[in-house]
Every structure is written in C-alpha cells, then in structure tokens.
Amino acid sequence: MGQIAKGVGCSVVGCDNQAIRSLSTEKVSTAGLKVGERRRTYLCKAHYKEYKRKTKKEKMAEKWRYKG
Ligand SMILES: [Zn+2]
Known part of the structure; x- marks a missing residue:
C-alpha cells in the first residue's frame, strides 16, 4: 500500500523529484502543500x-485543543 x-x-x-508515495490530493492540500488538481497526488521523499x-502538527494542535 x-x-x-x-x-x-x-x-x-x-x-x-521522483515520487515515492501516492496520496489523495485532498489530504495533501489540507497539509498546505501546493499540488495540482489531479485525483491522486504523488510526493517525493x-x-x-x-x-x-x-x-503531525495538526494532530498535536487537536490534542491540545481537546485538553482544554
Ligand atoms: Zn517533491
């Protein structure tokens, strides 16, 4: 996978660069990376x-938020 x-x-x-991973474009743009509008996004190392x-940062921020 x-x-x-x-x-x-x-x-x-x-x-x-040569890509090593394929992810959904939605996820990648949510992370703030500038990618095209293709369905799949390929990322280099x-x-x-x-x-x-x-x-990771986003998840950590969520944790903090829930901690109150
Ligand atoms: Zn790259």
Missing part, C-alpha cells in the same frame, strides 16, 4: 516528509 510505479514525478508545483510533519 502506498507504493507506486517507478518513474512517477512529484506532484508538488515546481518539484521534479522530501515532500512526503514535509507532509508528515505538517499533519
């Missing part, structure tokens, strides 16, 4: 890291 065929490029605008970091 999450594995993609070789030779697919990263979908982030201005990035030409660096952008996948960035995506993970941003979603």
Whole structure:
C-alpha cells in the first residue's frame, strides 16, 4: 500500500523529484502543500516528509485543543 510505479514525478508545483508515495490530493492540500488538481497526488521523499510533519502538527494542535 502506498507504493507506486517507478518513474512517477512529484506532484508538488515546481518539484521534479521522483515520487515515492501516492496520496489523495485532498489530504495533501489540507497539509498546505501546493499540488495540482489531479485525483491522486504523488510526493517525493522530501515532500512526503514535509507532509508528515505538517499533519503531525495538526494532530498535536487537536490534542491540545481537546485538553482544554
Ligand atoms: Zn517533491
């Protein structure tokens, strides 16, 4: 799961790296990454890291919010 065929490029605008992960575009744009309007978004290693970091932050913020 999450594995993609070789030779697919990263979908982030201005990035030409080879993608290592495919995610739904909705999730990726929610994380604040600038991607096109295709259904699937492909992320390179660096952008996948960035995506993970941003979603982690969001989850942490939620935790704090619930803590009151
Ligand atoms: Zn990239």
